[in-house]
Amino acid sequence: MTSDTASHKHSTPVYAEAPSPVPCQQRIMLAQDASHAEVARFVEAMQALQQPVTLVGLTGRAPHAVQQEIVSDRASLGQRLTVLLDDAPLCTRLHVSGDEAFLWHCHALAQAAGLADEQIELIRLGQRRHLYCVHCSCLQEIAEEGEATCQDCGVRLLVREHFSRRLGAYMGVCLDACDPRGEGRP
Amino acid sequence: MTAALEVQVAGICQLTPVVREFTLVPVDGILPSFSCGSHVQVHIEAGGRTLRNAYSLLGDPADRDHYRIAVRLQEASRGGSRFMHEQLSVGDRLRLSPPANLFAPHSRARHHVLIAGGIGITPFLSYIAELQAKGASFELHYAYRAGLTDAYLASLRQRLGERLHGYDSLQGQRLDMGRLLARQKLGTHAYVCGPQSLLDCVREQAAMLGWPQSSLHWEAFAAPEPGAAFSVTLTSNGRQIDVPADSSLLETLEAHDVELPNLCRGGVCGQCATGYSSGEVEHRDSYLAPAERATTLMPCVSRGRCGSALTLNL
Numbered sequence: 001m002t003s004d005t006a007s008h009k010h011s012t013p014v015y016a017e018a019p020s021p022v023p024c025q026q027r028i029m030l031a032q033d034a035s036h037a038e039v040a041r042f043v044e045a046m047q048a049l050q051q052p053v054t055l056v057g058l059t060g061r062a063p064h065a066v067q068q069e070i071v072s073d074r075a076s077l078g079q080r081l082t083v084l085l086d087d088a089p090l091c092t093r094l095h096v097s098g099d100e101a102f103l104w105h106c107h108a109l110a111q112a113a114g115l116a117d118e119q120i121e122l123i124r125l126g127q128r129r130h131l132y133c134v135h136c137s138c139l140q141e142i143a144e145e146g147e148a149t150c151q152d153c154g155v156r157l158l159v160r161e162h163f164s165r166r167l168g169a170y171m172g173v174c175l176d177a178c179d180p181r182g183e184g185r186p
Numbered sequence: 187m188t189a190a191l192e193v194q195v196a197g198i199c200q201l202t203p204v205v206r207e208f209t210l211v212p213v214d215g216i217l218p219s220f221s222c223g224s225h226v227q228v229h230i231e232a233g234g235r236t237l238r239n240a241y242s243l244l245g246d247p248a249d250r251d252h253y254r255i256a257v258r259l260q261e262a263s264r265g266g267s268r269f270m271h272e273q274l275s276v277g278d279r280l281r282l283s284p285p286a287n288l289f290a291p292h293s294r295a296r297h298h299v300l301i302a303g304g305i306g307i308t309p310f311l312s313y314i315a316e317l318q319a320k321g322a323s324f325e326l327h328y329a330y331r332a333g334l335t336d337a338y339l340a341s342l343r344q345r346l347g348e349r350l351h352g353y354d355s356l357q358g359q360r361l362d363m364g365r366l367l368a369r370q371k372l373g374t375h376a377y378v379c380g381p382q383s384l385l386d387c388v389r390e391q392a393a394m395l396g397w398p399q400s401s402l403h404w405e406a407f408a409a410p411e412p413g414a415a416f417s418v419t420l421t422s423n424g425r426q427i428d429v430p431a432d433s434s435l436l437e438t439l440e441a442h443d444v445e446l447p448n449l450c451r452g453g454v455c456g457q458c459a460t461g462y463s464s465g466e467v468e469h470r471d472s473y474l475a476p477a478e479r480a481t482t483l484m485p486c487v488s489r490g491r492c493g494s495a496l497t498l499n500l
Binding site: 022023024025085086087088089090091092093113114115116117118119 | 294296367368369370371372373374393394395396397398399400401
């Protein structure tokens with residue numbers, strides 16, 4: 001990702017604040033919402049670098065004069081990305097904007113298509129994040145809270161700052177082993 | 187450290203006026219298996235000291251009854267390649283450090299671009315055996331001087347056909363590195379072995395294009411070049427050791443029973459990195475980042491600048 005990653009000691013990811021102005025043959029941007037102001041800002045910065053940009057959006061349209069397409073759902077987005085990368089030059093950079101779960105979903109698709117981690121820049125929009133219950137494997141959306149109750153197994157979870165790139169989620173572990181569901185002892 | 191292997195020279199073949207191939211068989215038992223891209227260190231007793239020169243293992247990694255290495259006679263040799271060319275005979279015994287690999291092909295690459303300069307062809311001979319066996323997609327670019335550093339060219343032509351691209355410097359044929367790198371698709375990995383000028387050229391072009399660093403792999407097998415004599419002081423016991431002009435710091439430390447972990451002995455792998463606290467260093471490695479050089483040096487290739495005394499954190 002960004003050069004900040006190296007100095008970042010924990011698994012919590014660091015996200016891009018501007019496209020890195022490095023040489024490349026083309027840039028592809030995947031946007032969860034192409035009409036978001038941040039997407040416009042990134043596209044503008046990329047165009048200033050005089051490198052070809054393709055924008056693929058899940059919803060919305062960018063107000064910008066950029067080559068853009070809209071796909072109907074996540075599955076089509078994955079298919080479109082695979083097609084775009086199939087014959088892409090090696091020096092391709094991918095930018096992904098959206099919530100954290102969307103970012104890491106696209107990150108996994110891109111790596112499977114042959115992009116290296118250093119070629120992918122993630123732009124996090126919004127505060128929603130995914131929580132993974134280590135007890136029942138359920139994934140649920142949370143905001144910034146440090147504790148949550150698992151939607152599936154009902155265990156009260158401590159949200160650890162341990163982030164899984166594979167799952168795109170933070171690890172939730174049982175908050176109180178003596179009283180897992182917060183119901184008090186029988 | 188792993189015990190050295192005892193081998194015997196079973197065959198010598200002069201491939202070009204400056205390149206000799208040696209077939210080495212175990213004195214007893216079988217040899218350790220190796221992965222493609224591996225090298226061994228040959229312990230050479232020359233001029234009253236032990237040099238350890240690294241040579242790529244040629245041929246098919248599946249063969250375990252013999253190893254093959256090819257040695258280019260270096261003009262500015264410190265004696266290692268000269269010994270191998272002029273003194274080593276069939277039947278002689280040699281000691282080898284077991285195979286190590288710092289230059290393996292990437293397992294998930296969709297296409298491999300191999301770039302060799304002169305004797306830098308050697309690691310690719312084992313690559314080709316493996317890539318062909320797997321049916322992998324690859325191309326080989328081989329820059330050489332006809333009749334001098336074009337070892338294995340004829341057999342490679344036969345084996346590879348159009349996948350071999352040869353560049354003879356005598357005929358002014360040049361490899362357009364920028365174009366070669368620019369036309370590669372996603373999923374390609376490139377591997378370079380050859381003289382420093384070739385590595386520099388590839389790295390410079392790759393950086394200009396924005397190649398991901400993880401897609402570029404390189405190996406330089408330059409023996410340490412001589413320089414001015416200098417001395418080092420060991421911090422732990424205050425011992426002072428003089429490094430002669432034609433020995434590397436690593437070799438000199440080894441001769442004084444100071445053993446450091448090491449694999450490539452060419453300033454690439456980073457194993458022997460050693461801290462220092464005073465003195466001016468002439469850094470000759472391809473491993474350390476500029477910021478690290480203020481406090482760390484690679485004793486396999488680097489030296490005290492203009493005879494500067496160094497204090498090592500050893």
